[in-house]
Amino acid sequence: MKDLCLLALDAAKAKGATYADARVVQFRRQYVVTEDQRVSAIQDSESLGIGVRVIADGAWGFAATASLEKGEVERVAALAVETAKASALAKAPEGVHWAQEPPHEGTFRTPIEKNPFEVPLEDKIQVLLSANKEILAVKGIKKAHSYMLFKQEHRYLANTEGSMIESETFTSTATIRATAVDEETAKTRYFEAHPLNIGYEHIASTPLVAEARRVGEEAVAQLKGKPCPVGKKDLVLHPSHLALTMHESIGHATELDRVLGMEESLAGSSFATIDKLGNLKYGSPIMNIICDNTLPQGLATSGYDDDCVPGRKWHIIRDGILVDYQSGREVCHAIGAKSSRGSCRADSWASIPIIRQSNIGLAPGTEPLTLEEMIADTKDGIYIEGMGSFSIDQKRQNFQFGGDCSWEIKDGKKGAILKDVTYQAITTEFWGSLDAICDEQSWTPYGILGCGKGDPMQIAQMSHGSAPARFRQINVGGTK
Ligand SMILES: [Zn+2]
Secondary structure, X not given: OHHHHHHHHHHHHHOOOOEEEEEEEEEEEEEEEEEOOEEXXXXXXXXXXXXXXXXXXXXXXXXXXXXXXXXXXXXXXXHHHHHHHHHHHHOOOOOOXXXXXOOOEEEEEOOOOOOHHHOOHHHHHHHHHHHHHHHXXXXXXXXXXXXXXXXXXXXXXXXXXXXXXXXXXXXEEEEEEEEEEOOOOEEEEEEEEEEEOOOOHHHHOOOOOOOHHHHHHHHHHHHOOEEOOOEEEEEEEOHHHHHHHHHXXXXXXXXXXXXXXXXXXXXXXOOOOHHHOOOOEXXXXXXXXXXXXXXXXXXXXOOEXXXXXXXXXXXXXXXXXXXXXXXXXXXXXXXXXXXXXOOEEOOOOXXXXXXXXXXXXXXXXXXXXXXXXXXXXXXXXXXXXXXXXXXXXXXXXXXXXXOOEEXXXXXXXXXXXXXXXEEEEEHHHHHHOEEEEOOHHHOEEEEEEEEEEOOOOEEEEEEEEEOOEXXXXXXXXXXX
């Protein structure tokens, strides 16, 4: 595979490329789904191919093929150069800025104890059906739906600067979901072995079956839940919920290509423009947002990004102030940075790398604080777990989020289940109201597996960790 990458680089240089990288990726995905007491889907797919990206005449070209024949690899490399030369007719006068990066030779492998692809399908189905059985045993439940998803990506990446990288990553996750129905409506509740780059040991150590009955009971309880109050409440948000709020209101808003207006497909542009770098009050002084592509088990942790930049760790928000972005080698010059933060990834050998969210997390509080203590310290609030509905505007400012299950907090006690809870806020006001974060003991990296970006769309994954956090006086209710 390494030889094929080098062959592609030589072919591209011979045709006039001033820079080239070649990526051979072998990808496997297994998805096992059960509904009630039957298996409803088993998908197991593999793909293998090479993508060649070049700069020629100061413009980009890219071409890819699923054939690893030598002649075909040379043809694709030449096609990438031809495309670049054609693109150069309409390029920006200054051409492509390409930040310097020393050559890297390295390997990375997700540490796993048990390869998920070596676990028999029967074992996986057994766990899912057992969980479904427990859910269906709860009175009022109409449907149980559960799945496991596993990914393996083996990548060889080389460039004309001398980098030669090999990586192998594994992703594992499982979710069980209960649906309760009455005459008026339906409510769902889920529980998961949250997505991580890890082996099957993660699934095996998550009590999917043991928690199933509670999941069913909480779905039913939501049918009879108290209506969401309307007005201002203090919100205590569990990391399983806050992950999506961070993803939408911080993650996408700080992708440098989006900030610069180079990419607006799907998720729009950003209010956090570069004139605000170093002075925008994104949130309260206890808000520290750290990108970390070295995070153990992180969904975006793969050793190096597709620009051949090693995984890095940096603040984008420090003490509440916007101090940096997520960047790639092409765009980092726009903020005066000499080198990339290493956030450029492609979703397959057939896709060109684009700036993707890193693993982004909210740093835990520095004082000892548990979730129970945080709730005990909250007079009149709402506690939210899990991801639900969301919407956010094209500048990433006005948003609305719902969760998977919510409870009222009255005089320091977690009380009744509420239904149809949503909250609305403006990004900087919301993060500005952050007044407490639990300590590192409860810091957990939840994650997103289906982040869409680009045109044609690419799907990426990344982790968003936090400890439970409290936001004061946020508008809730008013929607159904
Ligand atoms: Zn996204």
